[in-house]
Amino acid sequence: MPALSDTTPRPARLGCAGCHDLRCRGGACETPHDASTDPERRRARRLPSRRGVRLSGLRCDRTLAWATLQGHYAAHGRDLDLREAFARDPQRFEALSFEAPEVFVDLSKNLVDTATLQFLLELARECGVAERRDAMLRGDTINATEGRAVLHTALRAPPGSAPFSADVHGVLDAMLGWVDALHARIADGSSPIRHVVNIGIGGSDLGPQMVVGALEPYVDRGLDVRFVSNVDGHDLQAALRGMDARETLFVIASKTFTTQETMANAVAAKAWFDAGGGTDVAGHFVATTSNVEAAARFGITTTFGFWDWVGGRYSLWSAIGLPIALAIGSARFRELLAGAHAMDRHFTEAPADRNVPLLLGLLDVWYRNFHGFASRSVAPYHQGLARLPAFLQQLEMESNGKRVDASGAALPYETSPVVWGEPGTNAQHAYFQMLHQGTDVVPVEFILVKQPAPGVDGSTPLGAQLARQHRMLLSNGLAQAQALMLGKTAEQALEERAGTGGAAEAEQVLARHRTFPGNRPSSTFVLDALTPRALGALVALYEHRVFTSGAVWRINSFDQWGVELGKTLSAALLPAFEQRGGPLPAHLDPSTRGLLGRLLG
């Protein structure tokens, strides 16, 4: 078989080899070009820049708006009753529902009124959210602890409209050209590739995996795209079961190309490929990374690159999106980018009081810091979005799960809520009991998609049945939001069982179990259809929402130092597992030592 790389463009250019700055054309670079080999200089380049930690605006809890919101919460917010609010204001739905590109958002079932939103918008103004957004879009080093700009928005901007446009579109065109060529060869029978296995973890897995699942009806050329992330070898084994090495393309996806799990799985994949009679590693392994040199050392010659200003959890728009493009084709990948760009423009241009990501981020602050709600549940009523909660866990909790501000000062207020969820209707039969009757209030986010997948229509008996099921799905989603808000009184519960003949006392007790407090908040997002464009817009909506709450909380939403300690300790423990039988390390705490003994014994 011809090597896949034969027809491929050269690896993506990653900017100046010395300073890794894409703007640098060599001659203008003040950093000696041999600096990349000098660890001291490399470290120095990563030091926080002063520019990055100089934050505009006030710390949120020192603003006037914060004090106003505290008063508003005590006077109106804490006791706001949604049922009364709707009875008082027949226009509440119209006043509190919003249009963003591709996504309609109903916030009217939340514990807010228009005054709450005005005070929250004032908070955003005092905290300098718009200034921070503009600094991000300009390419300022807002990720100060890593000395990096944050420019995922540039990845989906049309040519010439954002920083690094030539580089971004150079890689994008090369990657999509490569995808088109492979698809053409699959179509004319000259490529045996049938399966793609993306090996990556975190941002190099969750985004592409979520998108490929969501856009399954758009899968092109019948390519079967799978994802392997866990260092647990069962993950890889399960993904490869029944596959033929000659028909398999591996995408090794890692921004750093050093991540333990991904590297281990890549080695295992290579062993599987060799054992399966594969000979052409260069033709069956490609890499998506910002560390082209490491990919080359692995023996990979086809690499699509990206830049240090693309954070892992914001990277599905970059070369990390290769498995998405392989699954749905280049034109639809461009639609995904276009949808995200439309949301970027909305976030930049829409007036604050109609700016949906801004309002959602502020609502998160309201619930977290004033109501004290510690978690939010996301319930997509679409099986394709099954991995959305997992994707959002990384996006939101890795971004905003911080306890110091961007300058390192300890924060006296709470930051990221726990984000969790499952697709409806499955979630209803699992944890919705707690949402309706538990002791904690958990705001819920319902995501409803008006139209079923293309082809689900009444033209065949199966299509008609699936269309009916789609109607069931939507009625379930809508009903759950209704039930959370309306609840059921003890009197209603008693009334329902009137005449069933139960003893009065027993009926009273039962009614208490069958009572729902109601007044539980939810937001409902409505998409017309789960198209690539709509999904792009939805994901960008979440990205900007997380940016907004992070900016109010004054944290660096773009680093992730909290994942480092565990990695270091794991590397220190590994030798004990590898040299089985040797003495246990003496310095360990008694619990870790005891468990280690148990595992090694």
Ligand SMILES: O=P(O)(O)OC[C@H]1O[C@](O)(CO)[C@@H](O)[C@@H]1O
């Ligand atoms: O793409 P890489 O470099 O393999 O990193 C994978 C993931 O690991 C993390 O650094 C966390 O461990 C994420 O932020 C990132 O998405």
